[in-house]
Amino acid sequence: MSCKVRIPAPLRRYTGDAAELHLDAATVGDLVKTIEAGHPGFAAKVLDDKGQLRRFINIYVNQEDIRFAGGLGTPLKDGDEVSIIPAIAGGDTSPAAPVDSPAWGR
Amino acid sequence: MNDSAGLLLTAAQMREIIAHCRSERPNEACGLLAGRGGRVLRVYPARNAERSPQSFLIHPDDQLRAMSEMERDGLEFTAVYHSHPTSDAVPSHRDIQLATYPEALNLIVSLKREPVVCRAYRIVGGHQSEVPLAIEKEAPDVRSK
Ligand SMILES: [Zn+2]
Numbered sequence: 001m002s003c004k005v006r007i008p009a010p011l012r013r014y015t016g017d018a019a020e021l022h023l024d025a026a027t028v029g030d031l032v033k034t035i036e037a038g039h040p041g042f043a044a045k046v047l048d049d050k051g052q053l054r055r056f057i058n059i060y061v062n063q064e065d066i067r068f069a070g071g072l073g074t075p076l077k078d079g080d081e082v083s084i085i086p087a088i089a090g091g092d093t094s095p096a097a098p099v100d101s102p103a104w105g106r
Numbered sequence: 107m108n109d110s111a112g113l114l115l116t117a118a119q120m121r122e123i124i125a126h127c128r129s130e131r132p133n134e135a136c137g138l139l140a141g142r143g144g145r146v147l148r149v150y151p152a153r154n155a156e157r158s159p160q161s162f163l164i165h166p167d168d169q170l171r172a173m174s175e176m177e178r179d180g181l182e183f184t185a186v187y188h189s190h191p192t193s194d195a196v197p198s199h200r201d202i203q204l205a206t207y208p209e210a211l212n213l214i215v216s217l218k219r220e221p222v223v224c225r226a227y228r229i230v231g232g233h234q235s236e237v238p239l240a241i242e243k244e245a246p247d248v249r250s251k
Binding site: 006008009010056058060063065083085086087088089090091 | 158173201208
C-alpha cells in the first residue's frame, strides 16, 4: 500500500529536502511514525507532546482534511495522496490575541 | 524561491486584491499569490477561516487547492496577502510570529485610510524586512513563459 506524501517547503528541512515521499502505511498516524523513523525530528513538527495533530498543521488525504475524517486513524489505501500543510495565519496589531488558539472558522 | 528581491504585480492584480480586501471588511481578508521570480502570475483569494477583524487564517481547503495548482503548473508560491482593516501596512507581532513559509513574501493592504496603502515584506525566522513592491500596467503572458 504505497502512498505519495507531499512535503511543503517549511517541513523539507526535516525530510532531507525531499518534497515527496513514497511510503507504505495503514493509517495517517502510522505514516507519521514511518516518516519519523527515516527522518528523526519530523513527528515533533507535526504532532504535539500528546501525540495529537498540531493546531497549525493540516493533513489531507486526497482532498479530505483528516480532522473531518478519522484523524490520525484515517486509513490509507494504495495510491492515496497525502498532503501535510502548515497553516498560514497572522493578525492585526493586537498583542492580546493568543497565538496558540486560532478559532477554526467552520 | 524568489529570484528577485521584491514583489511585482500588474495593476489589474493589485485592483483584484484591494477589491477582495474591501469586500471582506470589517474582517481581514487573505489570499495567496503564485508566480515566478517575484512576478505574480496568479491571485488566489482565500476564505479567512477566523472571520475576524484582527486576525486571519487561510482556510486550509483553499490553501491546499491553491498550492496543488501551483505545483501542477510549476509556479512558485510567491506571496501571502492579507488586509489590515484599521491599522497600518506593517506586519503585526502575530504576523511575524506565525509566518511559516520563508519562500513566500508578505503583502499587506492597509484599509485604514484612502488611498489604501500596500507594502511588501520578507519575514524569516522572526524578522521582517520591507522589500520593493512594483506595479506594472501590462499583464504578463503566462503562455509565453
Ligand atoms: Zn497582519
